[in-house]
Amino acid sequence: MSSAGVWWLFLLIGFGTFLQRLSFIFLIGKVSMPEWLRRGLRFVPASVLAALVFPALTHPAGTLDLSFGNFRLLAGLVGAVVAWRTRNVLLTLAAGMLALWALQALF
Amino acid sequence: MKPIRNDFLAGARATLPILLGVAPFAMITGVSAVAVGLSPFDSFGMSVIVFAGASQLAVLQLMKTGSPWIIMVLTAWIINLRFIMYSAVLAPFMQKLKTQEKSLMAYMLSDQAFGISMSYFATHEDVDKRWFYFGTALTVWLTWQVSAIAGSLLGTLIPAAWGFDFAFPLSFMALMFAALSDRPTVAAAVAGGLTAVMGKGLPYNIGLVLAALVGISSGLLAENMQQAARPSRAQ
DSSP states (O other), rough: HHHHHHHHHHHHHHHHHHHHHHHHHHHTTTOOOEEEEEEEHHHHHHHEEEEEEHHHHHOOSHHHHHSTTTTHHHHHHHHHHHHHHHHOOOHHHHHHHHHHHEEEEHH | HHHHHHHHHHHHHHHGGGGGHHHHHHHHHHHHHHHOOOHHHHOOOHHHHTTHHHHHHHHHHHHHHTHHHHHHHHHHHTTTTHHHHHHHHHHHHHTTSSSSHHHHHHHOOOHHHHHHHHHHHHHOOOOHHHHHHHHHHHHHHHHHHHHHHHHHGGGGSSGGGGGGGGGGHEEEHHHHHHHSSHHHHHHHHHHHHHHHHHHHGGGGHHHHHHHHHHHHHHHHHHHHHHHHHHHHHHH
């Protein structure tokens, strides 16, 4: 992709994202949020984040790998336990990265 | 004038511990932008124009696999749909602002500014909510931009063998667990995650869009089932 092309891409993404951010801050008092939208939006973070995380662990090199040789899957599980217990980004990053480096050093 | 300034500073102060998570995340976006072949200037443009880390990382990953632009745009917009929800929650506090001020507040909206403001407002009724929010949003924004620039300049120095790209799924994972508040949200995550795994081989990386839709539908279905189960138990 050319340099001009990526800037157009950023502008398109950025403008849409800005409209999403502005939506109800601008519209409040003019329209109210429909019930189905409010209910559906609640599930966006969990769905999208899981959709980004799962394949990154199961397809580290682009193909499905559920073996013990998939260090990213194992380290990811360590990270998942820490994320679940602590809900802390920094501790999750530390535990996952250390697990990955330990596995790479040992095997 | 003084209490307003205090509320702005209180917002900035409440943000400080969170910056330990913001800075590395922003650096990673800078590092990965350079890794897919963007210049540090392009990377800076992206972080100022888009200013939404999860969508930026997803777009960079799609760029690496050579996806069509429409998939990159749709993926980013879907990831950023959550801002509509945040916007609806924050809207009542912003109602009296001028349109330009509303636009500035909206542009700076981030997961962290939203989360910090909401948890603070829950226990502090007397705060000027607009100034507190502005304090946290501006602090996050500045830290994000500086860290992203640092990441794009240092990016070429970090060896790929260290596997720092693994920090994205890990940081997403922590955010995902924070979003799991009840059974329907867990159902949404499991369904969305498994769909993404099964749809990984689909062309144009359409699996991600499909996974988001399946996840949202599963969450709604689980919520309906929960609500249907409750009255029958009461009888």
